[in-house]
Amino acid sequence: xxxxxxxxxxxxxxxxxxxxxxxxxxxxxxxxxxxxxxxxxxxxxxxxxxxxxxxxxxxxxxxxxxxxxxxxxxxxxxxxxxxxxxxxxxxxxxxxxxxxxxxxxxxxxxxxxxxxxxxxxxxxxxxxxxxxxxxxxxxxxxxxxxxxxxxxxxxxxxxxxxxxxxxxxxxxxxxxxxxxxxxxxxxxxxxxxxxxxxxxxxxxxxxxxxxxxxxxxxxxxxxxxxxxxxxxxxxxxxxxxxxxxxxxxxxxxxxxxxxxxxxxxxxxxxxxxxxxxxxxxxxxxxxxxxxxxxxxxxxxxxxxxxxxxxxxxxxxxxxxxxxxxxxxxxxxxxxxxxxxxxxxxxxxxxxxxxxxxxxxxxxxxxxxxxxxxxxxxxxxxxxxxxxxxxxxxxxxxxxxxxxxxxxxxxxxxxxxxxxxxxxxxxxxxxxxxxxxxxxxxxxxxxxxxxxxxxxxxxxxxxxxxxxxxxxxxxxxxxxxxxxxxxxxxxxxxxxxxxxxxxxxxxxxxxxxxxxxxxxxxxxxxxxxxxxxxxxxxxxxxxxxxxxxxxxxxxxxxxxxxxxxxxxxxxxxxxxxxxxxxxxxxxxxxxxxxxxxxxxxxxxxxxxxxxxxxxxxxxxxxxxxxxxxxxxxxxxxxxxxxxxxxxxxxxxxxxxxxxxxxxxxxxxxxxxxxxxxxxxxxxxxxxxxxxxxxxxxxxxxxxxxxxxxxxxxxxxxxxxxxxxxxxxxxxxxxxxxxxxxxxxxxxxxxxxxxxxxxxxxxxxxxxxxxxxxxxxxxxxxxxxxxxxxxxxxxxxxxxxxxxxxxxxxxxxxxxxxxxxxxxxxxxxxxxxxxxxxxxxxxxxxxxxxxxxxxxxxxxxxxxxxxxxxxxxxxxxxxxxxxxxxxxxxxxxxxxxxxxxxxxxxxxxxxxxxxxxx
Numbered sequence: 070x071x072x073x074x075x076x077x078x079x080x081x082x083x084x085x086x087x088x089x090x091x092x093x094x095x096x097x098x099x100x101x102x103x104x105x106x107x108x109x110x111x112x113x114x115x116x117x118x119x120x121x122x123x124x125x126x127x128x129x130x131x132x133x134x135x136x137x138x139x140x141x142x143x144x145x146x147x148x149x150x151x152x153x154x155x156x157x158x159x160x161x162x163x164x165x166x167x168x169x170x171x172x173x174x175x176x177x178x179x180x181x182x183x184x185x186x187x188x189x190x191x192x193x194x195x196x197x198x199x200x201x202x203x204x205x206x207x208x209x210x211x212x213x214x215x216x217x218x219x220x221x222x223x224x225x226x227x228x229x230x231x232x233x234x235x236x237x238x239x240x241x242x243x244x245x246x247x248x249x250x251x252x253x254x255x256x257x258x259x260x261x262x263x264x265x266x267x268x269x270x271x272x273x274x275x276x277x278x279x280x281x282x283x284x285x286x287x288x289x290x291x292x293x294x295x296x297x298x299x300x301x302x303x304x305x306x307x308x309x310x311x312x313x314x315x316x317x318x319x320x321x322x323x324x325x326x327x328x329x330x331x332x333x334x335x336x337x338x339x340x341x342x343x344x345x346x347x348x349x350x351x352x353x354x355x356x357x358x359x360x361x362x363x364x365x366x367x368x369x370x371x372x373x374x375x376x377x378x379x380x381x382x383x384x385x386x387x388x389x390x391x392x393x394x395x396x397x398x399x400x401x402x403x404x405x406x407x408x409x410x411x412x413x414x415x416x417x418x419x420x421x422x423x424x425x426x427x428x429x430x431x432x433x434x435x436x437x438x439x440x441x442x443x444x445x446x447x448x449x450x451x452x453x454x455x456x457x458x459x460x461x462x463x464x465x466x467x468x469x470x471x472x473x474x475x476x477x478x479x480x481x482x483x484x485x486x487x488x489x490x491x492x493x494x495x496x497x498x499x500x501x502x503x504x505x506x507x508x509x510x511x512x513x514x515x516x517x518x519x520x521x522x523x524x525x526x527x528x529x530x531x532x533x534x535x536x537x538x539x540x541x542x543x544x545x546x547x548x549x550x551x552x553x554x555x556x557x558x559x560x561x562x563x564x565x566x567x568x569x570x571x572x573x574x575x576x577x578x579x580x581x582x583x584x585x586x587x588x589x590x591x592x593x594x595x596x597x598x599x600x601x602x603x604x605x606x607x608x609x610x611x612x613x614x615x616x617x618x619x620x621x622x623x624x625x626x627x628x629x630x631x632x633x634x635x636x637x638x639x640x641x642x643x644x645x646x647x648x649x650x651x652x653x654x655x656x657x658x659x660x661x662x663x664x665x666x667x668x669x670x671x672x673x674x675x676x677x678x679x680x681x682x683x684x685x686x687x688x689x690x691x692x693x694x695x696x697x698x699x700x701x702x703x704x705x706x707x708x709x710x711x712x713x714x715x716x717x718x719x720x721x722x723x724x725x726x727x728x729x730x731x732x733x734x735x736x737x738x739x740x741x742x743x744x745x746x747x748x749x750x751x752x753x754x755x756x757x758x759x760x761x762x763x764x765x766x767x768x769x770x771x772x773x774x775x776x777x778x779x780x781x782x783x784x785x786x787x788x789x790x791x792x793x794x795x796x797x798x799x800x801x802x803x804x805x806x807x808x809x810x811x812x813x814x815x816x817x818x819x820x821x822x823x824x825x826x827x828x829x830x831x832x833x834x835x836x837x838x839x840x841x842x843x844x845x846x847x848x849x850x851x852x853x854x855x856x857x858x859x860x861x862x863x864x865x866x867x868x869x870x871x872x873x874x875x876x877x878x879x880x881x882x883x884x885x886x887x888x889x890x891x892x893x894x895x896x897x898x899x900x901x902x903x904x905x906x907x908x909x910x911x912x913x914x915x916x917x918x919x920x921x922x923x924x925x926x927x928x929x930x931x932x933x934x935x936x937x938x939x940x941x942x943x944x945x946x947x948x949x950x951x952x953x954x955x956x957x958x959x960x961x962x963x964x965x966x967x968x969x970x971x972x973x974x975x976x977x978x979x980x981x982x983x984x985x
Contacts (some may be wrong), residue, residue, distance in 0.1 A: 125242075201236060245261070247283070254286045315640055338391055360537050406431060423515055445518075451480065478497075561814040563596055569791070570606040641672045653711070737750070855873050913971075940956060948972075
């Protein structure tokens, strides 16, 4: 063969080799899309372990590794090589092997002499073995910076080889120790670098060389970088640079306690309310909080006067708060008023939405500063008019009550919107010679103003939800964890309070109210109901009760709690009027009660134990604790109930409480936070002699679900309502209507868990129309505007279907700890999806043409599926019994299965359908 022919034959091979090298280099540059977390806190947040693929934790961390493994995540234990606890198993083994233990500067810590031949055995058979026994997927060996001798270096290399040999299925990382990589590369799976905040250009060049060299040697590099929470804009470009070098980045604070600053972007909706006095009395709590919760916002109340910090220091670090409300109750001294003015200017400059519901500035200079920054005109002082003004402008689409509104002059102030790019929603004009304008509500680029001092007493003039949607319209789109529905059906929560349990009913034979409620309501309706009983009532210890009736009352209690659809709850021992820390205030028992020391443990744990022991059938447990009506429990009390393993519900409240709303259509708050504890809110039962007619309750429930599901259907009454026959008739009428509606009925404790889970949910943005949602799985419905599209069921993880209600899209999920949601513009042509269900659906398998699931409920379960080719025959096997349905022209099938059923749904092929 001629040489020219040889050269021609080699050209294709050479091109292939060049292309292969290029591909290799390209892959070497690109870091894997791993989500790294480094959390060295004693008790890492479970949401972080559910979110990130690779988690580096303390070897002794208090953590549920099984939950992370269930999602396919990898957890590595960070293990020091040289410093050990003086009382640890490693210290015992070191002494047995004769490894010298040197004193350390830290109390209770000893330093291992790595030059001793037995030291690698301590590493392998104690340090690493402890991590393996705890269930970690590998280790990150640290303290490499302490290697100062060649003998120690050789010992570390030997230990790395022995660890990999002993645990070939575990991942082995080192933290630092770049100089060891070339020799230990066959043993290492990764290396973790710690970046610095005060780095310079030379540091970046050195880090880039090291990262590329590690990739070349086949050891994946990871970088823990530190960032300033006030300068998060610096994170994305730095993260992109690290990825270009082939490494996986994680940005956090120097404390290394798992604070995620990037590159995975966590979205949060926290609105800070600055107020004065009790939080539950401020207008924001009583008028706006319910709407904010429906929009997916978490409301944080803070009284600056009660804080040790001054002025703007009351605002948490940037990124944790997305909006701020200056409540109408806010009153500060002159120094703090000045700081508050500077804070308002800073918020406007940062683009953080600000809402003024009052005028807290008395000094003209501070008010002038605010006016200049926010585009406000007027003195800001109260105005007295000689005659009623006229409405100059009103946004009719936002009126809280259809038919118009009358001008309100109570609390009127001399303020006007002076910015051309603002939208005035409500404005008055004086009828005197001045003809001055007074703007009360408007939206501006920096936020808005809502001046309505009578909103608490007689209701707001404008719809709070509509106004807040405009105020927060510029915030990024993100899913809202819905608290009003499950599986495409509006929630129904029914509760019977303990009040009046032992009262005598006005019926023949003089039965007790408990007996009447049992026979005429609880046994008649199979709806899930949460029933609370008070220990003193059951024992006959309540003031005015007859202790000789205790056995009769106890038998009634047992009969009530024996019903499968009744959820047993405790209402405590006595009925405190308030709490001070762990001390109940105003708790009283009748003269027939023996001497009892009433404290938190006796009130909560004691009542739970008594009802569990004396009233519950075998195999059932107490699930919730209802706090006495008209009392606000302390944070210590709610936390104690949580430690007892029960949910807390608050029902009934004085007029000053935030959930005692004025008349008119409003969204009442769903929960209330005391300290760091959260409590579910349920509406109060009627006061004696004040039972509202069922038609009024039905109208209220219908109104809050006519277009949007603004609230669950809440039904709350007490045993006292069984005293009069007409009240029982009204209750029956209301429950008859509820039973006929397409509701998803759940218990009070389920609702409380849903609310708590919704509050604790974390949401991360991974791209346009892509999110990761992490929680415990109790809150498993997501809500978005219907205009954004629909879930992409092929690319989403943990999504079972969706439904539309009004202008909202409700997305059903499996209730996993991590859900990955991806949107698309139009639905898939053919993909089986859940549309609605009257009970929780537990999926066992799911696919585009089949579903395998279980349902459990006191009543038969109604189901609807969509995404089916019209005319397709669907086979339904409920507990093995076959049935067949044909999809309608909209690709939908509806069917009912038994209350407890294992169901298989299959779409039959065309030929099979034709044979039928």
